[in-house]
Amino acid sequence: MTTATAPVTGALTAPHRLRWLLRLHRPALYVWTAAVVVLTAALLWLGGPLTDAAVHAWRQYDVCRTGATCVYDQDAILRYKDVYQYTTWAVLALPFLVAAWAGAALTGREVESGTAHLAWTQGVSPARWLAAKLAAPAAVAAAGTAVLVALHRWAWLADHGGIDTAKSWSSFETYYANGPLPVALALAGLAAGALAGLATGRALAALAWGMSATLALWGAVHLAAPRLYPAVTRTAGLDHDGPVGSGIVLDSGIVTADGRHLPDPFCGSSAYSTCQALYERIDAVGFFSVYHPRSHYWPLQLLATAPVLAAAALLALAAFVLLRRRTQGKAATA
Structure with missing residues (x-):
């Protein structure tokens, strides 16, 4: 008879723990890397060839409006508009992707399957287990989201006023995709998902609760931040x-x-x-x-980002407190 064993992460060095985490969540890392790479390519295409083609098409259209007989490249204008919309909403969806994964796979599935409890009995404390679970994903999620936000802002600025239908800075999706809030929301989504996984002990329920908490946090900031700065x-x-x-x-x-x-x-x-x-x-x-x-753009962005980062820290702290109470209770009854 054989017994399944979990890695004794407490006895491993930091590089070994990192390799273990990457191996454990390899499918999620592949999906995240693919998403970042595809969006990076799309944003580079948007801010380069697509923008150039759309600006040229609008110049052709401006000539046509003078009454001259001419044609303009309508497809280039529509293509720019479509790709801009798709990439913008994709950037905004990243925090929810992180929250869903954190709830379903990072903690929820391991608590549900008993893998987490097995690891706690083999040399790693619950707190250290959770810290190892959160540290590397937080760095990866923040770095990937930050790169895409920076590329989105670069692509949006690339038209230099040459595209008449370009989104204004204050349009809902552009306003958020161009600033640091998605990075803060990704970290908050990670913490919310992890907390939901520990609280529910069910992967599917944690997925739903993690995403819902991230959406609620975004909605609260959207309503409150513009009213916290003098208009x-x-x-x-x-x-x-x-x-x-x-x-x-x-x-x-x-x-x-x-x-x-x-x-x-x-x-x-x-x-x-x-x-x-x-x-x-x-x-x-x-x-x-x-x-x-x-x-007022940057003051508003900072007013929105700061409380989300604070919420991310509080959610992470709540996850550690909840884990400590539950594991202490089980230890006391053992």
Whole structure:
């Protein structure tokens, strides 16, 4: 009769533990490496040949708008748009991929199968086991995500204003894919998945909870961060077509004579008689807009990233505390 044994990781040196972890999670490492390589190639293609072709096509289109008889490369414009969308959302999906793997494979599957408990009885403490589990994946996830975020920002800047339909800095997907938040979310997803795996002891449940926690954290930061930094308030006369000021808009509408802020009726300029009558009826004197201009980009990014990194640290700490309580309880009853 033979007994399955787990590696005595506590007796191994750091390089041996790293090799053991890489061997244990080799399929996940292959998938992650393939994703990073494919996205890197796609972003280099986007910021190089695709951007050049799209800029050239837009120049052709601008000539056509003057009335000259000509053709332009519409396919190049559409190809740029499609690849930009696919790569942007792929970068934003990376933290959820990390969270799913951390919950399903990193801790959930090993607790469910009993492999973790077997390792704890063969020379490695639970805390050391979890630390070894988190350290290398954290470095790999952070490094891969950071490279792709940097390439995405480079590809987005490559058009130099030559693509009329290029996404603005404040569009939801571009705003997040161009900054450090995906890196912080990847680390938070790793910690959330690991905690979920330890808490549920089920791979599938941990996968769902890890991804849900990452999504909830992102949603909370998205709602809170723009309101933690002072926004710009800009007013305009009723002769404009509506509120002015571009960026991340928090509020906009109509200003009345007594200073009240009302929702924008989306009528347009007071030059139109119907709009003028409407504005007189509600005693409107102008438009207002509360927004963050482009100069606020990095303060907002840092305000969003810092609490996510703090949440990642707290989630990791919670995983260690939970593991300690559960293993101490089992040791006491043994």
